[in-house]
Amino acid sequence: MKALQDLFYRLLGFLLVFALAAMCVMVFGNVVLRYGFNQSLVVSEEMARFFFVWMTFVGAVLTFRENAHIGIETLVQRLSRKGRLVCMFMANIVVMVCGAVFAMGAWEQHDINATMFAPVTGLSLAWVYGIGMFTGAGVFLIALGRVWDVVTGKVTEEEIARFAGEYHNEEIMDAVREVSK
Template sequence: MLDAAIDRFCRAIDVLIAAALAVMVVLVFGNVVLRYAFNSGIAASEELSRWLFVWLCFMGAVAALKDGGHLGTDMLVARLPVAGKKLCLVLGHLLMLYVTWLFLDGSWQQARINMDVEAPVTGAPVAIFYATGVFFSLCAGVLLLLQLVRVLTGRVADDALVMVKESEEQAELESLQAELARAEAPSDDTRPPSAIGR
């Protein structure tokens, strides 16, 4: 039930990301057209686009955290035994929770400080900009805690202990390397080329 709620929340985030991207495209492209065609523009376009971009990035980071889509390397962890993988996973989550707490604390302080500061064009509180950090930290903290509880209670399969996902480019590269190795491997026929065909 909890997993279903998290999935629904992340799908809602995906919809918001798409909406923010669409609004950004309209604002930026519309401003370009207005400036070139009518020598005017939307005054708030740049400010709103910048804020939407920041919100888009942080919402995307939440969705990526849920799917394990962030960059990482498994060069060491993949070679460890199951107990070592679990230990690394727990330590990694504890470190990420600490950094998330630091990020939440700093973002919250900045949001409070800038609550009464108005943006130069729209006049909206600048705290909206810093609220992205609060939103991300709260969502990331909940996701990380849930993942940590799953690991500690043994509800994570052994093959899911390495949380870095292989990129499509890496999979393609390894496939090409395997094909190249097969092509360069000596064939069963070890006769010299001059002897073949006699």
Template sequence: MKTILNLYFSTLKVLICSTLVCITVLIFLNVVLRYGFNSGLFFSEEISRLAFVWLVFAGAQLMLHENGHIGVDMLTSRVSPKVAKGMLVLSQVLMLYVTWLFLQGSWKQTLINLHVGAPSTGVSMALFYGAGLVFSVLSFGLITVQLLDSLRKPAGTYTQQISDNPATLAPTQESGVLK
């Protein structure tokens, strides 16, 4: 199971990089064609916007997996391990609730825009709102696994996952320091 997840997130990293390259190439070509040849790619802005939305949600999914989001431990570093574990569990339950709300909203917007075409390309706008659906479903599963892992571990043994990236700074040992 772990190898499947590693393969999924490695593929996601490749897709994020290729999406960035695609957006850059489309916008660059459109600018060159407009100013150099007085023409342009009619679909460039729309495809770039769609790719950017999927890029943001894919990046958010990756950061959720790698715990790459900004964390402030000013309060949790000053309380007992049991209270800190309770706060972690509470935050994960709240994240599940917000993800559920996001899933409901994305589902409604996808259904509303299912037969609405984009102005230039005619591509269904449900593809635009479908990014929220995919993100919500995958994030709900990931947060659930993290919550179960937090509940299973004894208080005081939770350590934040550090990514393999050497540019990532190691957490400080000082209590109350913003990370």
């Protein structure tokens, strides 16, 4: 299961790299065409915007997985292990609610967006705004897994340290690994 999850997140990372590279090629190509040949590809402008939206929302899922979103780490770092677990539990419950609302909102808007089309490519705008369903569901599932780990006592010291913002300091992580041995 862990290997399958890692493969999934690696594929998402590849998708981000692909989207960024495609955006760079489209925008740079359009700049060259515009200033070098007095031409432009309007399709590249629209697709670059769509790729940027997808890159942002897929990146949000990957960032949440790594506990790299903004948090109140100065407060959490001062808490005991039990306090950190309570904060971790509560924060992930709030994230689950927000992720569910986000995904359900995107789902409810799907029919409207499916009948609207991009002006240049003619793509259904459900392809653009539909990413909200993926992002909401992805964040919800990651938070659900974390809540489950807290409730069942399977959360590791390293995960607690990451939640508290201590993952960036290698000395702290070495100490956490020593304690958890």
